[in-house]
Amino acid sequence: MEVVGLGIIAACMFVGVTVGSVLAKTIGVSGDVGGVGFAMLLMVIITNYVKLDDKVKNGIQFISNLYIPIIVAMAAIQNVVSALKGGAVAFLAGGIATVASLALVPIIVKLGKFGNNGGVGA
Amino acid sequence: MNLIQMASSVIEKNSLVMSFAVVAVMILVGNWLAGLMGGKRLGSAVAIVIGLGLALYAGRITGGSRGIADVKMLSGFGILGGAMLRDFAIISTAFGAKVEELKKAGLVGIASLFIGIAFSFFVGATVAFALGYRSAVDLTTIGAGAVTFIVGPVTGSALGASSAVVALSIAAGVVKSVLCMVLTPLVAPYIGLNNPQSAMVFGGLLGTTSGVAGGLAAVDPKLVPYGAVTATFYTGLGALLCPSVLFLIMRMIFGA
Structure with a gap:
């Protein structure tokens, strides 16, 4: 029965990515826009509103546990050579964008809280 | 010599299984190094850095663009670390989100x-x-x-x-x-x-x-x-x- 869990993830993925592809086509860009995001939203809905058999849950949990090994494998197939070869422009453009975006995280979070509180207060 | 050749041909034929084994070792080493540095929680970060380091090394040697997946015995990494399984696993992590x-x-x-x-x-x-x-x-x-x-x-x-x-x-x-x-x-x-x-x-x-x-x-x-x-x-x-x-x-x- 565990495999049913894998089947549920697969179903979410195909529905989500298809929706993302249709959305991309509609706005005229290639690939898909937010396909995995839609699939995740489906998975969230299933988690929160559908009662699943424990064995089915174990199947989903199994893939979820493989997530970090998959990310480690993903890191090992990056084109790190070209990242280093790009020279100053690539390194500075990518590097400053990363560092500055990281620094922006607490600011946006704070703005969000402020906006929410304001909304509730008003 | 013959034995080594046979072993490497077995690995090449089953490169996805080989990638499971190698990732397991990378994660064990990552956890061990993180433990030595006193930050057990950083185990996966260290494993990721090991992965990037191996990708750099492999890229220099093979001249390819896909890191260690360009090494024949490790070509299974292309599947394990590729977009298909990555997206599949990311979606599964939404299980349990509130x-x-x-x-x-x-x-x-x-x-x-x-x-x-x-x-x-x-x-x-x-x-x-x-x-x-x-x-x-x-x-x-x-x-x-x-x-x-x-x-x-x-x-x-x-x-x-x-x-x-x-x-x-x-x-x-x-x-x-x-x-x-x-x-x-x-x-x-x-x-x-x-x-x-x-x-x-x-x-x-x-x-x-x-x-x-x-x-x-x-x-x-x-x-x-x-x-x-x-x-x-x-x-x-x-x-x-x-x-x-x-x-x-x-x-x-x-x-x-």
């Missing part, structure tokens, strides 16, 4: 997407300008590369940028995703990256799927779904905004 948590950051999460794309774009374009690039097409393409390494080439080819500039934009995006994986676990305590809401904002601001996924996995795997749910919209939205609105802004400033 609707209420997603709702709490809903609007800020969406706002962070637009802010993140525009911000990275203008930082990238400013750096390109400072280093001597002047045409609107070049500046837009490099700026788009600072968004993600997919948005860069998509934008560059839409605008007819030279292949050298497109290559630069890919490199800028790869630097971003690599740095994001490495820096995120280190800076997480200082930027309040410890709850679903900040993870969603983080995903929207940084946006590079692999960088966000790798970075959050190293901080706290429970946060992955929240960051990933916004990050997956980033590249698509970037590919939409960069060659259109953002390019028009650049052309207004720098002329055609």
Whole structure:
């Protein structure tokens, strides 16, 4: 029965990515826009509103546990050579964008809280 | 000698299984090194850095673009670490995410997407300008590369940028995703990256799927779904905004 869990993830993925592809086509860009995001939203809905058999849950949990090994494998197939070869422009453009975006995280979070509180207060 | 040849042919024929074995060793070594450094929680971050290091080494030796997947015995890494299984696993992490948590950051999460794309774009374009690039097409393409390494080439080819500039934009995006994986676990305590809401904002601001996924996995795997749910919209939205609105802004400033 565990495999049913894998089947549920697969179903979410195909529905989500298809929706993302249709959305991309509609706005005229290639690939898909937010396909995995839609699939995740489906998975969230299933988690929160559908009662699943424990064995089915174990199947989903199994893939979820493989997530970090998959990310480690993903890191090992990056084109790190070209990242280093790009020279100053690539390194500075990518590097400053990363560092500055990281620094922006607490600011946006704070703005969000402020906006929410304001909304509730008003 | 014959035995070694036989063993390597067995491995080549079963390279996906080999990739499971090698990743297992990488994670064990990562955890062990993290333990030695006194930060057991950073085990996956260390394993990711080991992966990047191996990718650099393999890339130098093979001259290929797919890291250790270009080594014949390790070609299974291309499947295990490829987009298909990555997306499959990311979706599975949404299992257990709470609707209420997603709702709490809903609007800020969406706002962070637009802010993140525009911000990275203008930082990238400013750096390109400072280093001597002047045409609107070049500046837009490099700026788009600072968004993600997919948005860069998509934008560059839409605008007819030279292949050298497109290559630069890919490199800028790869630097971003690599740095994001490495820096995120280190800076997480200082930027309040410890709850679903900040993870969603983080995903929207940084946006590079692999960088966000790798970075959050190293901080706290429970946060992955929240960051990933916004990050997956980033590249698509970037590919939409960069060659259109953002390019028009650049052309207004720098002329055609």
